[in-house]
Structures are given as C-alpha cells and as structure tokens.
Amino acid sequence: MSRARSVLRELWPLAALIVLLIALWQLVYVTGFYNPAVFPSPAQVWDSLSSHVRDGTIQSAVTHSMARLVIGFVISVILGTLLGIAIVASSVVQRSVGRLMIGLQSLPSVAWLPLAYLLLGIGESAVMFVIIVGALPSVSLATAAALRQVPPLLNRAGQTLGARGWRLYRSVVFPAAIPNYVSGLQQGWAFAWRGLMTGEIITYGAALGLGQLLTTAQQRLDAPEVIAVMVVVVAIGMIVDLAVFGTLDRRIRARRGLLLPAVA
Amino acid sequence: MRRSAAGQLVVLPDIVVERPKLSLRGVGKVYRNARGEKVQAVQDVSLDVAPGEFVCLLGPSGCGKSTLLNMFAGLDRPTAGEVLIDGRPVRGPGPDRTVLFQEPALFPWMSVVRNVEFAMKLVGVHKSERRDRAMFWLGKVHLGRFADAQPHELSGGMRQRAALARALACDPEVLLADEPFAALDAQTREILQNEMQRVFQETGKTVVFVTHNVREAGFLADRVVLMSAPPGTVVVEKRITAPRPRSYDDPALSQVVHDIHEHLIKEVEKVVASEIGA
Numbered sequence: 001m002s003r004a005r006s007v008l009r010e011l012w013p014l015a016a017l018i019v020l021l022i023a024l025w026q027l028v029y030v031t032g033f034y035n036p037a038v039f040p041s042p043a044q045v046w047d048s049l050s051s052h053v054r055d056g057t058i059q060s061a062v063t064h065s066m067a068r069l070v071i072g073f074v075i076s077v078i079l080g081t082l083l084g085i086a087i088v089a090s091s092v093v094q095r096s097v098g099r100l101m102i103g104l105q106s107l108p109s110v111a112w113l114p115l116a117y118l119l120l121g122i123g124e125s126a127v128m129f130v131i132i133v134g135a136l137p138s139v140s141l142a143t144a145a146a147l148r149q150v151p152p153l154l155n156r157a158g159q160t161l162g163a164r165g166w167r168l169y170r171s172v173v174f175p176a177a178i179p180n181y182v183s184g185l186q187q188g189w190a191f192a193w194r195g196l197m198t199g200e201i202i203t204y205g206a207a208l209g210l211g212q213l214l215t216t217a218q219q220r221l222d223a224p225e226v227i228a229v230m231v232v233v234v235a236i237g238m239i240v241d242l243a244v245f246g247t248l249d250r251r252i253r254a255r256r257g258l259l260l261p262a263v264a
Numbered sequence: 265m266r267r268s269a270a271g272q273l274v275v276l277p278d279i280v281v282e283r284p285k286l287s288l289r290g291v292g293k294v295y296r297n298a299r300g301e302k303v304q305a306v307q308d309v310s311l312d313v314a315p316g317e318f319v320c321l322l323g324p325s326g327c328g329k330s331t332l333l334n335m336f337a338g339l340d341r342p343t344a345g346e347v348l349i350d351g352r353p354v355r356g357p358g359p360d361r362t363v364l365f366q367e368p369a370l371f372p373w374m375s376v377v378r379n380v381e382f383a384m385k386l387v388g389v390h391k392s393e394r395r396d397r398a399m400f401w402l403g404k405v406h407l408g409r410f411a412d413a414q415p416h417e418l419s420g421g422m423r424q425r426a427a428l429a430r431a432l433a434c435d436p437e438v439l440l441a442d443e444p445f446a447a448l449d450a451q452t453r454e455i456l457q458n459e460m461q462r463v464f465q466e467t468g469k470t471v472v473f474v475t476h477n478v479r480e481a482g483f484l485a486d487r488v489v490l491m492s493a494p495p496g497t498v499v500v501e502k503r504i505t506a507p508r509p510r511s512y513d514d515p516a517l518s519q520v521v522h523d524i525h526e527h528l529i530k531e532v533e534k535v536v537a538s539e540i541g542a
Contacts (some may be wrong), residue, residue, distance in 0.1 A: 157369035160337055160358030161434065163388040171382070175373050240321020256372040 016236075041222040048149065048224035049231065057213065058232060064235075065196060065209035068124075071190040072131030075186060080136050084143025099135040109134035109195035113202055124206045127199035134195025135188045142184020146177040179252050184243040192236055284312035285350065285470045286438060292344035293331050304495035305331050308345070311489060311498060317466055318471045320481035322524065323491030324532045329474045331496075333442050336472055337363045349438070359387045362431040364441040368423035369417040371528035376426045377402060378410035380418055380433045387434040399427040404466075405459060421452035425459065432467065441473040445480065454512070456481055465508055478528055482521035483510055490527050500527055 022042050027045040028034070040048075060183045087098040109130050116126035150173050158172035201213020210233055217225035253259045276347050293306040306328035321329040334340035335347045336358040347354045349361070359435055362383075370379050380398035389397065405425035407418075423443055431439060441460075447455040457480060459503050463485075464471055475481050481488045485504055492499045502524055506517050 129274075130301070153365060153367055153369050154371060156339055156357075157363070157365065157371075159339065159357040160359070160361065160363040161383045161430070162357075167386075171386075174369065175371070178373070252373075255414060257414060258372075 001228075006166035032244045037221070038223050040227065044224040045227045045231070048222070049228035052225065052228065061121070061210045061229075062232065062236070064207045065200065068200075068209065069128055069131060070190055072128050072196065073135060073189060075128075076132045076135040076139055078189065079132070080139025080188065081143050083136070084147065087140065087144040088147040094144075098141070101140050104133070105141065106136035109191070110200045110202070112200065113205050114201075120194055122205050123204055127196070127203050127206055127209075130199040131192050131195040134198075135192035138191045139184065139188035142187060143177075143181060146180035147173060147183055149180050150176040171180065178259060179249070179256065182245065182249050182252060186249070187242065189245065190237070193240075197233065218240060275301065281312035281314040281317075284348075284422070285315040286313040286472065287304070287348040287351075288332065288335070288342075288345065289309065289348065291332070291335065291342045291344035291347060292332065293335075293340070297483070298329045307495040307497045309497055310345075310492075313472060315470055316468045318473065318484060318486045320485035320488045321472065321474045321491060322478065322481045324493055324528070324535045325476060326494045326496075327491040327531070327533065328494065328496030329491055330442050333363075333440050333472060333474045336438070337361055337440050343415065348431065357505055357531055359383070359434045360429045360434040360436050361438040361440055362434060364427055364431050364444040365425070366414070366443045367448055368420075368427040368445050369422055370430070371437075375412050375414055376407060379415070379426060380430045380542075383430045383434045389434075397527070398433060405429045414494060419452075421448050421456060424448065424456060424515060428456075430496075432463065432469075436469065436495070438470045438472070439470065443474055443476065446475070446477070449534075450489060453480075458485060458509075461509060474540070478521050478525045479512070480526060482517055483512060486526055489541065490524060491542075493531045493538070499531065 021103060026042055029036070029039060049058070083097060083101070086093045086100075088094070112130050113126065116129040120126045120129055154172055154176050155168070158168050163171055175220050196209070197211050197214075199208070200209045201215050202211075204212075206212070210229055213229045217223075217229060250259065277518075287310050288311045291306060291309045292304070294302050294304050297303050305326075309328075309332060311319075311332075321332060323329045335342055336349075336354065338354050340348075340362065351473060354361075370376070371382065374382060377398050379394070380401055383392040384394045384397060385391075399408060399411060404412050405428055406427065407422060407425055410418060410422065417428065418426065427444075445456050448456065449512060460473075461484060463469075472486060473481075488502045489498055490500045490502070490503065491497065495500060502520065504517075504520055506514055506520070
C-alpha cells in the first residue's frame with residue numbers, strides 16, 4: 001500500500017503534465033488551425049498506437065531497438081570506462097585522448113553516419129557503430145570526472161590503512177566513484193538512445209526498429225503513427241531513466257547518506 | 265624558566281630518547297604556493313619519539329605540525345632531513361602507522377563494522393577472525409550497538425570513535441592523529457579525549473597527536489612539543505608527568521597548561537603580527 005502511495009506521489013506531477021498537454025493538443029486540433037491530415041488528434045494517435053500494439057509492430061520494433069541499444073551501450077560503457085580510467089591514470093592520455101573526447105562530445109551522432117556507411121555498409125553494423133561512438137565520449141569523460149572527484153581524504157585513509165596500487169583502486173577509489181559514475185552512465189545512456197534513433201531513422205537494410213518505423217510512417221504520410229512512435233520513444237526513455245538509473249542512483253546515494261531530504 | 269610539580273620546561277636538546285620509535289632529523293619542507301613562490305613551511309625540526317610515548321605537537325595554525333604528521337604517515341616527504349621509523353627511513357604510508365584525520369574518513373559505502381573489518385583485511389587478518397576482532401574494538405569505543413549502521417547514520421563523535429576503532433584494529437605500532445577532535449563540540453571532545461587516554465593506557469601504542477588546543481595537549485600528552493610561528497620549528501618541549509588516568513580538574517595539570525599557553529600565545533601573536541603586516 002505505502003509503496004503504491006509513494007509511486008503515486010512520485011508520478012502525479014508528470015501524469016498531470018501529460019493530461020494538460022493532451023488537453024492543449026486537443027484544443028489546438030479542435031480549432032482546426034492546422035490541416036487535420038498532418039496534425040492528428042490525440043484520439044487518432046491513440047488508435048494508431050493501440051492498433052500497432054495489437055498487431056505486434058511496436059513490440060517487435062522495441063525489441064529490435066532495445067537489443068541494439070543494450071549491446072551498443074554495454075560496449076561503449078566497457079570501452080568508455082577503460083578510457084576514463086586511462087585518462088585519470090596518465091596525464092599523457094588525459095592530454096591526448098581526454099582532449100579528443102571533449103572534442104568528439106560536441107560532434108552529433110548523425111555526423112558519424114556517412115563514415116559508418118563507408119566503413120561498414122548501410123546496415124546493422126553502422127547503427128551499432130553510431131550508438132557506440134555517440135556514447136563513448138560522454139561515458140569516458142564521466143568516468144574520468146567521477147574518479148577525479150573521489151575525496152582525497154578517502155584516498156589517504158585507504159593508503160594509511162595499507163591499500164596501495166591496484167588494491168587501493170579496487171577497494172577505495174572505484175567504490176568511492178560509483179555515485180558520480182552512475183550519473184555519468186545515465187548521461188551516456190541518453191547519448192546512446194539518441195545515437196540509436198539517428199542511426200535507425202536513416203538506415204535501411206537493418207531489422208525494423210523504432211527509428212525505421214518513424215521513417216516508413218513519414219513516407220506513408222501517416223502522421224498518427226509518427227507521433228505514436230515518438231510517444232513510445234519518449235516513454236521508454238523516461239521509464240529507463242526513472243526505473244533503472246533513478247532507482248540505482250537513489251539506492252546508492254541513500255546508502256551513503258547523500259540524498260537530500262525531500263522538501264515537503 | 266618556571267617549574268611546576270607536574271612538568272618542567274625543557275629547552276632542546278635536553279630530551280634524549282634511546283632507540284626512538286619515530287625520529288625527525290633536521291627536517292625541512294619547502295613548497296611552492298599558488299603563485300609559484302617558495303614557502304618554507306617547516307625548518308630544521310629534530311624530534312625523537314620513544315616507543316609507547318604520547319607526544320602532542322602543538323602550535324599556531326600554519327606552523328607545519330600537520331605537515332610533520334603527514335611525513336610520519338608517509339603521505340608527505342621532507343625537502344630536507346630525514347624521517348625515520350625504528351631507525352629506518354619512512355618510504356610511504358603503511359598500516360604500521362595508521363592515521364586519525366580531522367574528518368573521520370570512514371568509507372561511506374561500508375557499514376561501521378565493515379570499515380573496521382576492511383582495515384584488518386588489508387593487513388591480512390584471516391576472515392574468520394575479523395568479525396570478532398572488529399566487534400572487540402567497536403566495543404572498546406562503545407559502538408557495539410552501531411556495528412551495522414552506515415557511517416552517515418552516526419553523529420560526528422560516533423564517527424570519529426569508529427575511525428579510532430578502525431585505526432586500532434589493524435594493530436599499528438604508531439597511531440598518528442591530526443586534530444581528530446577539533447570539529448567536535450566541547451562536550452563530545454572531552455568524552456573522546458577521555459576515551460583516547462583510556463585506549464592509550466590499555467594499548468601502549470606510540471602516539472603522535474597534532475592539536476592547537478593547549479588543554480587537550482596537556483591532558484593527553486607525555487610530552488608537548490610546541491612549534492613556532494611559520495616557518496615552523498620546535499620552540500620548546502615540555503614533559504608532563506602527571507599520573508594517569510588524568511582528570512581535567514587536576515590542579516598540577518592546569519599549571520602546566522598555563523605555562524604552555526603562555527608560550528603558545530607568544531607564537532600566535534607573531535603569526536597575527538605578520539598577518540596584519542606589523
């Protein structure tokens with residue numbers, strides 16, 4: 001009961017906002033200011049969404065997209081974490097790879113696509129490539145920042161207790177960096193998600209994901225479907241952020257006493 | 265110089281320690297500040313600490329007393345002279361010289377008892393023994409009931425007691441303390457000073473304790489080493505022979521504290537004078 005209540009308390013502002021936006025949307029639709037052929041009503045979008053859920057199109061697209069995203073994200077987390085550690089461990093790496101990553105972070109994922117097509121062909125591998133390189137700078141820089149923000153005092157305490165070298169990293173530095181690292185992963189996840197959409201929207205020849213659904217719906221001039229798929233994309237983004245990263249982040253911070261008391 | 269029943273003022277180098285546990289030999293430290301200027305933090309400090317002795321380093325802020333402590337801990341290196349433990353140069357931090365910092369420095373992702381167990385794990389205490397020994401040390405500092413709490417759930421004084429238990433659990437030969445009670449309120453500080461004294465009596469560790477609190481130094485120390493205004497060097501040493509357990513009400517002790525205080529004030533006045541450019 002109390003769990004349901006706390007979920008309700010957490011989610012009502014968002015639910016209220018969604019209701020408000022749908023109401024506004026309906027209002028604009030009713031005024032007839034936009035051509036109904038390109039500006040569908042909430043009800044039309046709902047119909048499109050529910051019919052695509054019934055015939056399984058959405059589920060299949062979500063499955064394909066999430067599979068790509070998870071594989072790409074995991075690879076970029078592994079590579080990015082190693083790079084981040086190297087950036088902190090060596091000032092030469094910091095001044096070379098670290099600076100390059102800062103530069104690459106400002107490069108939108110879509111800018112990688114032409115190169116990906118040339119190198120890997122127009123297909124699955126190119127999409128995966130864009131997800132990985134899209135998230136890599138953010139994950140590596142966040143890892144480096146998380147490690148640098150470890151309080152020097154904890155480092156010194158570990159050393160005076162006899163931890164040194166790899167053991168100091170494993171037992172003190174890495175655990176101390178976890179809260180900021182998780183926040184960094186959350187950001188990396190957002191970059192990976194955007195990279196995925198970019199890749200899928202433009203790439204044919206790969207299994208049908210949410211991005212491809214958007215493209216084909218646009219080509220069929222099916223505005224309700226375009227918006228329905230966008231709703232799914234945003235919803236997944238929010239659910240993963242809240243349920244996975246939000247929960248993880250809250251647990252870690254609560255355990256360490258880093259949560260600010262909620263302002264009632 | 266004034267003499268009292270509880271202590272006597274001794275000017276260097278009258279205190280001679282046979283087979284010192286810790287030694288500073290002509291130690292100096294120069295560092296560069298943010299503007300790149302060379303600053304002499306510590307100058308020509310020589311000091312021997314006997315095994316089982318409780319030495320308080322006392323001095324105005326900026327006199328380099330924490331720098332000296334960090335050198336003993338192996339966290340800082342001198343730019344001149346030598347730092348020795350058992351006659352051999354200190355080469356880096358190690359669990360034979362654990363440190364009690366001003367902040368408790370507990371690992372926030374571990375429960376209190378895990379923090380203590382972690383220290384023992386690092387010195388190679390077998391897993392089967394760790395829990396019992398951790399509970400023993402937590403009991404010593406009256407934290408047995410809070411073994412499974414997370415550090416953030418404890419008060420400042422309790423956290424510092426947990427840090428003391430952790431520092432002692434790996435059975436160091438030397439305990440180094442860098443103003444560990446300075447951030448606590450007066451009552452909690454007094455309680456912890458009493459616990460510190462009791463633990464010292466029970467364990468017989470060699471202790472070097474940095475403080476700017478004269479009363480604390482007088483209460484805890486076998487010997488108070490007073491340092492000068494920067495660049496820090498030893499001005500005067502004072503042996504305190506009052507029997508333990510000591511009490512703050514001991515009139516002999518207050519006489520010693522009064523004497524040290526007069527010396528300290530002179531050094532603090534020098535610092536203030538240089539700060540206001542007089």
